[in-house]
Amino acid sequence: MNIIVRGIQDKRYERNLQLIADLFFEDSTLAVTEEKDTDAFNIIIKVEIGQGTIYANASTEEPKLSASRTANYISKSTEKESFRQNKNVVSHVFLSILQQYTGMIQKWGVLTGIRPTKLMHKQRMNGAPAQETRTHLKEQYLITDEKINLMEEIVDRQLTMIPDLYKIQDEVSIYIGIPFCPTKCAYCTFPAFAIQGKLGKVSSFLAGLHYEIQETGRWLKERGVKITTIYFGGGTPTAITAEEMDALYEEMYRSFPDVEQVREVTVEAGRPDTIFPDKLEVLKKWNIDRISINPQSYTDETLKAIGRHHTVQETIDKFHLSRKHGMNNINMDLIIGLPNEGLAELQHSLNETEKLMPESVTVHTLSFKRASQMTLNREKYKVAERDEVEKMMDLAQKWNKDHGYVPYYLYRQKNILGNLENVGYAKPGEESLYNILIMEEVQTIIGLGCGAASKFIDPETGKITHFANPKDPKSYNEGFIDYTRKKIEHLETIFPQKKPESTHM
Structure with a gap:
């Protein structure tokens, strides 16, 4: 679909309108221009600013469609704020035209960002009543009641699990990335290098990681900064x-301050083909009992198609083995919309999950990530149509509710099937605190290891600064000292000097 938008002229609109167009069409191109293209879908958008109001109108000639939007306008605003107000009304009318044209209703409205619940948290932090918040989300972003209800349930659950969520800026969480896997999944874009034949790289990578842990821990102890959660991800x-x-x-216990007081330590053991009794004994030795064992699907043919070299039975066996070795909080991931899977295959996966009843179930919707093998070879992978994907999500949501799981975090991705979402469900009290913190961006997350991303959040202003370690082990090994120094420099800018509290050495 080739779309031409005339009337607004400003090229700054293009990116946002393209993202909205992508919600409707798989392969769309969009240009903001005054040149009419008879081979394209031409939309004319006009914006008028009056006294205290802003008005936008969109129309098309063939077929004849129209949409309008009037909103309050703050005239004494900066140029950036003024453009943001313009962009909102333009997005409204553009979305409305495409909904009329396609017959599709976007339940997330004009939202294209990945963290919708942040909008609700912002309203609550400002003291807005619940009904006022609902009205704001519906009018400002065109979010449907169904999705607002989901947001409300998640935000309530998050505040139950972390009552001090809005006051936790003076602490940090730690993400530790291990960039190795047995094989790389076809949908994956995370740092994940096949571990076979790379043993030299593993040992040198771990030396750098130990250094990062030591230096970061030393700084945290000197400043008296507490750690809220620690999460080992990857890779696997x-x-x-x-x-x-x-x-x-x-090294973690030796270097970090008060690990015994950390609220949660999680290790992703996502690939069942990496779980063995000796590793489970190590986890138990260090008081770690929260892990992930991710089936993704309970259909062997699907696992083979996406590059996971383990069987369904191995997932089940490793789950029981983990229980036997004292893993009391196990998460399992399922992915909706994997190649050649529909409602029947998802129902089968849910039936198998019911036999295990892990503490939490994360339901992902397949996303065609730009650099994944699945995206690069998309013609090889047959996936469900939008309507079926929506029914699959409804089925997963109902199953979780019927089995006592509650939604507690949510995020969205670009190129996600059906413009849906990823939702974490858990038995009440078993929610992952780290998942809440990373999604709601309320405190600094320090990323250590290959491919680990840090988010430095200023406790006073809330400004977020991103910093990422290199994704490949070779580059990481060559520069980990420099990357550690730069992260500590970022920390210096947002945490004031204070005397350290008691630490366990």
């Missing part, structure tokens, strides 16, 4: 040996 953190895991967790 259990892809390394039991001995390497043992040394890494020992």
